[in-house]
Amino acid sequence: MSRPILQLKQLSKSFGALKVTDGTDLDILAGETHAIIGPNGAGKTSLINQISGALAPDAGHIIFDDRDVTHLPMPARAHLGLARSFQITHVLPRFTALENVALAVQARSGSSFRFWRPAAQEEMLNGPSLEALGAVGLADRKDTSAGALSHGEKRRLELAIALAQAPKLLLLDEPMAGAGAEETRRLVEMLKSLKPRFTMVLVEHDMQAVFALADRISVLVEGRIIATGSPQAVRQDAAVRAAYLGEAT
Amino acid sequence: MATARSIRDAAATALRTLTFDQRMAAGLFALMALPPLLSSVLGGSYLILVGERVMIFAIAALSLELLVGVSGLVSFGHAAFLGVGAYGAGIVASHGLGTLAIALPAALGAAALFALTTGAIAVRTRGVYFIMITLAFGQMAFFVATSLAPYGGDDGLTWPTRTLVLGTRILKSETAFFYTALALLIGTYVLVDRLIGSRFGRVLRGLTDNEMRMQAMGFTPYPYRLAAYVIAGTLCGLAGFLLGNQAEFVSPAYMHWQRSGELIIMVLLGGTGTLYGPILGTLSFLMLEETLSRLTEHWKVILGPLLVLVVLFAKGGIAGAIRAWQGGSMTPAQLIALQALVARQGMHAAAHLWCRSRMELRQRSGTLAASSQRVAGEVAARWKTYKVVGGRLVVRVLAGMALAVDRWRRR
Numbered sequence: 001m002s003r004p005i006l007q008l009k010q011l012s013k014s015f016g017a018l019k020v021t022d023g024t025d026l027d028i029l030a031g032e033t034h035a036i037i038g039p040n041g042a043g044k045t046s047l048i049n050q051i052s053g054a055l056a057p058d059a060g061h062i063i064f065d066d067r068d069v070t071h072l073p074m075p076a077r078a079h080l081g082l083a084r085s086f087q088i089t090h091v092l093p094r095f096t097a098l099e100n101v102a103l104a105v106q107a108r109s110g111s112s113f114r115f116w117r118p119a120a121q122e123e124m125l126n127g128p129s130l131e132a133l134g135a136v137g138l139a140d141r142k143d144t145s146a147g148a149l150s151h152g153e154k155r156r157l158e159l160a161i162a163l164a165q166a167p168k169l170l171l172l173d174e175p176m177a178g179a180g181a182e183e184t185r186r187l188v189e190m191l192k193s194l195k196p197r198f199t200m201v202l203v204e205h206d207m208q209a210v211f212a213l214a215d216r217i218s219v220l221v222e223g224r225i226i227a228t229g230s231p232q233a234v235r236q237d238a239a240v241r242a243a244y245l246g247e248a249t
Numbered sequence: 250m251a252t253a254r255s256i257r258d259a260a261a262t263a264l265r266t267l268t269f270d271q272r273m274a275a276g277l278f279a280l281m282a283l284p285p286l287l288s289s290v291l292g293g294s295y296l297i298l299v300g301e302r303v304m305i306f307a308i309a310a311l312s313l314e315l316l317v318g319v320s321g322l323v324s325f326g327h328a329a330f331l332g333v334g335a336y337g338a339g340i341v342a343s344h345g346l347g348t349l350a351i352a353l354p355a356a357l358g359a360a361a362l363f364a365l366t367t368g369a370i371a372v373r374t375r376g377v378y379f380i381m382i383t384l385a386f387g388q389m390a391f392f393v394a395t396s397l398a399p400y401g402g403d404d405g406l407t408w409p410t411r412t413l414v415l416g417t418r419i420l421k422s423e424t425a426f427f428y429t430a431l432a433l434l435i436g437t438y439v440l441v442d443r444l445i446g447s448r449f450g451r452v453l454r455g456l457t458d459n460e461m462r463m464q465a466m467g468f469t470p471y472p473y474r475l476a477a478y479v480i481a482g483t484l485c486g487l488a489g490f491l492l493g494n495q496a497e498f499v500s501p502a503y504m505h506w507q508r509s510g511e512l513i514i515m516v517l518l519g520g521t522g523t524l525y526g527p528i529l530g531t532l533s534f535l536m537l538e539e540t541l542s543r544l545t546e547h548w549k550v551i552l553g554p555l556l557v558l559v560v561l562f563a564k565g566g567i568a569g570a571i572r573a574w575q576g577g578s579m580t581p582a583q584l585i586a587l588q589a590l591v592a593r594q595g596m597h598a599a600a601h602l603w604c605r606s607r608m609e610l611r612q613r614s615g616t617l618a619a620s621s622q623r624v625a626g627e628v629a630a631r632w633k634t635y636k637v638v639g640g641r642l643v644v645r646v647l648a649g650m651a652l653a654v655d656r657w658r659r660r
Binding site for chain 1 (some may be wrong): 263443444446447448450451452454458459461462463464466467468469473474566652
């Protein structure tokens with residue numbers, strides 16, 4: 001629980017005059033579930049995008065697993081063990097659920113420059129994929145094309161894809177976005193069961209989910225982290241109450 | 250009795266293991282194998298020559314489908330590879346090296362090299378920029394060919410002969426050449442079909458579906474797209490090799506952007522997203538061209554709006570229409586009925602092509618004005634007979650087969 005797996009050092013990013021990330025320092029410890037909360041427009045997704053490599057920061061450093069990955073492209077970071085889910089669902093609609101996950105397995109096992117053997121028959125792809133689908137409760141939907149899944153199922157498929165990457169750090173950008181109450185409860189249970197096995201960064205608006213899952217919480221307001229600590233400490237932090245929770249409750 | 254049953258069971262199992270696409274393609278290949286057999290009965294080689302063209306362009310269309318449908322890269326310069334392949338083989342042949350062991354690697358190597366160098370730049374772009382840059386490279390190849398003075402320049406390069414196979418002129422036999430082209434078409438189909446289902450093919454299709462998701466999984470798009478471009482270019486080079494062989498000639502016109510446009514039309518008309526579609530599209534396009542150009546010299550005025558209608562109302566081309574009609578799965582009876590329709594259409598085209606070749610033959614052999622009216626009358630009568638009797642016969646036989654298969658399946 002002590003070693004930081006991810007360190008952000010004075011990370012900054014501006015869109016024109018708007019500072020979305022303003023000299024952010026943050027340590028994510030190996031094994032923890034770290035929630036990042038904040039009002040709309042606080043820069044949470046921009047922060048996730050910079051960590052995953054979808055967005056290049058203007059200044060500062062990102063240290064992942066003792067390596068400076070600030071200038072590595074997204075696929076390279078994925079190979080180092082950074083997996084993410086997207087706020088807006090990103091699945092491969094014309095592939096079945098199983099094939100979606102199998103591609104994630106394929107990305108980390110063996111060459112993809114194989115031109116002849118049918119990938120659908122490879123047990124080394126299908127085995128781990130079924131396991132990941134099982135972990136999110138989608139095993140019986142494995143042959144359904146991803147485009148035909150319900151919204152909640154797509155959210156879970158995203159999670160299965162990320163799990164199949166066997167990541168060292170899982171970045172979850174609003175996994176509950178758009179999910180109904182029942183689906184949210186289910187996702188929370190699922191993430192709870194995954195907590196012991198994965199280090200997670202969770203961006204989420206649903207406060208019940210956040211307080212149920214997080215070991216530590218960071219509060220982001222206007223690109224700056226105004227507080228980091230245990231859920232209890234953050235709940236009682238005066239600045240947080242003023243800036244965020246006070247508005248929400 | 251027992252053997253008959255076991256053969257029947259084996260055939261049924263084989264049919265069931267084939268995908269819908271493979272069954273449709275097998276039907277098309279069977280249809281395409283007919284012209285030499287028909288010609289040996291009817292005489293005249295016109296049908297064979299048209300059949301060869303269809304198969305050669307079907308190889309090119311399949312290679313383009315690998316870019317357009319599988320990789321999401323709409324290349325508007327694909328015909329360049331036809332020319333590069335044909336020039337590669339033609340140039341070594343003009344230096345007396347027209348044997349298979351040298352000419353074929355020269356054709357494929359030239360196409361692969363051209364694909365690698367132009368693709369290294371083109372594949373970095375997407376969408377409309379990719380279209381423009383491939384168009385530019387295609388036209389570049391075209392103009393380089395027109396300025397190749399030692400090899401014919403504008404006029405094109407006449408090959409000394411067709412490629413020698415083990416020192417023999419076997420490809421000079423039109424039947425041998427025909428079935429060589431058919432074998433290579435089937436080989437290309439199998440290759441592309443396997444490729445799409447492989448790990449590599451999955452990555453290509455995934456990148457087309459959602460590039461962001463694929464990058465987050467850890468796939469860097471560039472090397473996969475470049476490899477796809479080189480494979481597609483090389484396969485189209487093979488088509489170019491055959492095209493040059495058929496005509497014993499290659500000219501810059503092979504590479505003109507209009508030809509690239511026609512290749513795209515073949516793929517879209519037949520239906521991208523399938524493999525039998527581009528083959529069917531090639532067949533339909535070239536048959537339409539043959540039929541319409543017989544009606545009027547302004548046949549493109551008819552073809553153009555026809556294609557617009559296909560694009561507007563049959564999304565996914567002919568294959569898309571078939572898919573919509575049969576809603577995902579088809580009984581063998583429907584399948585054969587459908588192929589009967591296609592075959593009937595083909596029969597019509599074949600009958601008039603044959604008539605035309607007879608007419609040309611007689612005119613050429615000196616039977617002139619006096620008899621031309623008689624010939625025309627004969628041709629018209631035959632054409633009618635073929636249309637009615639041939640068409641009905643084909644439909645009846647195939648419908649009978651369909652019913653038999655259906656009954657057999659229900660047992």
